[in-house]
Amino acid sequence: MTGPNAPRRLTIATRESALALWQAEHVRARLTAQYPGTTVELVGITTQGDRIVDRPLAAVGGKGLFVKELETALDEGRADLAVHSLKDVPMDLPPGFALAAITARDDPRDALVSNRYENLDSMPAEAVVGTSSLRREAQLRARHPGFSVVPLRGNVHTRLRKLDEGAYDAIVLAAAGLKRLGLGVRIRALLEPAASLPAPGQGALALECRADRDDVIAALAPLADVAATLATAAERAFSRALGGSCRTPLAAYAEWEEGRLWLRGLIASRDGRDVLRGEIDGEVDQRAAAESLGQTLAGRFMAQGAQRFASAG
Numbered sequence: 001m002t003g004p005n006a007p008r009r010l011t012i013a014t015r016e017s018a019l020a021l022w023q024a025e026h027v028r029a030r031l032t033a034q035y036p037g038t039t040v041e042l043v044g045i046t047t048q049g050d051r052i053v054d055r056p057l058a059a060v061g062g063k064g065l066f067v068k069e070l071e072t073a074l075d076e077g078r079a080d081l082a083v084h085s086l087k088d089v090p091m092d093l094p095p096g097f098a099l100a101a102i103t104a105r106d107d108p109r110d111a112l113v114s115n116r117y118e119n120l121d122s123m124p125a126e127a128v129v130g131t132s133s134l135r136r137e138a139q140l141r142a143r144h145p146g147f148s149v150v151p152l153r154g155n156v157h158t159r160l161r162k163l164d165e166g167a168y169d170a171i172v173l174a175a176a177g178l179k180r181l182g183l184g185v186r187i188r189a190l191l192e193p194a195a196s197l198p199a200p201g202q203g204a205l206a207l208e209c210r211a212d213r214d215d216v217i218a219a220l221a222p223l224a225d226v227a228a229t230l231a232t233a234a235e236r237a238f239s240r241a242l243g244g245s246c247r248t249p250l251a252a253y254a255e256w257e258e259g260r261l262w263l264r265g266l267i268a269s270r271d272g273r274d275v276l277r278g279e280i281d282g283e284v285d286q287r288a289a290a291e292s293l294g295q296t297l298a299g300r301f302m303a304q305g306a307q308r309f310a311s312a313g
Contacts, residue, residue, distance in 0.1 A: 006035045007219050013070040013079035016044040017155045022180050023205055024083045027103070027223070034222050043079050045069050067208070071097055074209060080216050081209045086201030086232055087174075089208070091240040098211040101224035102232055106176040108203035108253060110136060110191040113163060113178070114170035119189040120144060123169060130162065130171040134270055138249035139196050140172070141272030156181055172196070176203040197251035197266045200235035200244070204228050227256045230290040234263045237294030242267060242301060243310045250309075252294070259283055261290055265297050267309045276306055 010031060014024035021044070028040045046069070067089060070082040074097065086102060093099070117123045120143070127144075130152030131137055137149045152159055152168070156177055163171050172191070178184055207223065209216040235252035244250040249270055254263040261284040268275040280297040284290045298306075 007038055007080075007215060009039045009041070010081065010216070010219065011041045011043055011079045013043050013045055013073040013082040015066065015070070016046055019085075019156055019177050019181055020083070023085065026180075027083045027205065027207065030103070030223050031219075035219070043073065045073060071208070080213065081207050081220065084206045084208060085174075085177075086204040086206040087199040089201065089206050091200075091236055091244060093208075096211050097208060098217065099206050100209050100217045100220040101207040102229045103205045103207070103223050104225035105204045105228040105231070107179060107190075108198045109175045109193065110172050110196040110198065111175040111178055111187040112170055112172055112189040112191060113160065113186050114188050115163065116169055117188065120170075120191070120195070123147075127169040128167075130159070130168040133172075133199070134247070134249040135199055135251050135266075135268075136172050136196060138268040138270055138272045138275070139251070139266070141270075142268065142275050143195065143272075145272065156183065160186065174198075174202055193253050193264065197264060198253045200239045200250075200252045201232045202253075204232050230254075230256045230261060230284055230287065231263075233287045233290040234261055234284070234294040237291035238263065238265050238298045239294075241295050241298035242306055248310055254290075254294075256284065256290075259285055261293055263293055263297055265301065267301060267306050269309060274309070276301055276304055276309070278304075 012024050012028060014020050024042050031038060031040050067084055071094060073079040074082055112120060125146035126148060128148045128150060129140060130150055132151060132153050140147055140149050152171055159171055175187060175190055178187055207220050231254035234254040238252045239250055242250060249268040251266040254261055260281060262281040264279040266277050278297055278300055280293055282293050284293060
């Protein structure tokens with residue numbers, strides 16, 4: 001494809017983990033197919049979130065640690081766009097940046113990985129489960145209060161190695177990441193949203209650029225997926241309105257089909273003893289309507305005292 005939106009060169013900023021590189025290569029392939037005459041390059045960057053692997057994210061600054069250095073590369077002109085897992089992108093972007101496109105969503109579910117057990121219900125009451133997510137921890141504790149849920153940081157391969165060394169009976173990871181790395185065979189059970197509601201944006205990739213780069217925004221537009229864009233807009237609006245962060249167990253998952261959006265939300269205490277759930281649906285045909293639906297559901301949560309979870313976190 002050629003034309004006014006076909007740039008001569010694009011540089012993608014990416015983290016250097018295996019999963020991040022897969023995601024960047026996937027976007028590079030999409031761009032190359034869309035613009036055969038365009039040279040697309042990658043620039044690998046190690047973020048602070050990658051360097052700090054011995055402490056929970058909530059204790060060292062949250063998921064924004066995975067994107068700050070990539071945004072610096074965009075701001076300094078060393079890269080034209082950055083590829084992120086959308087669930088790692090803070091709900092409020094810094095001034096001057098924009099999410100130019102949300103690509104088609106992969107499997108949004110959580111996955112149970114275990115060398116010993118087929119599913120959660122087959123595990124003993126005192127099983128040791130590893131996860132880096134307060135959202136997963138709260139939902140695990142709510143349904144299986146006897147589980148010992150312990151922190152697990154590091155990239156996908158590091159987490160699997162720790163499982164294989166016997167440190168855990170099971171670990172819970174994002175299904176999309178495992179499948180992207182060709183590790184789907186390690187999944188023992190997929191956790192349906194009713195059992196483990198996903199994080200806002202889970203399974204979707206976000207393409208970020210500077211807000212003043214109209215040329216890049218136009219070039220990335222063909223990669224955007226309508227269903228994923230509207231669903232994740234509702235999820236992120238819900239989270240944003242409730243002050244969602246790494247310090248608060250919060251989940252949101254929306255499905256868009258034939259002009260209607262169904263959004264489910266959850267906020268909880270870390271121990272899983274106090275869980276607030278809700279859902280909403282409505283006709284949605286544009287981003288503003290999706291965000292409004294998310295805000296409406298968040299308003300219902302606030303009316304039921306959701307602020308108690310943020311203060312507890």
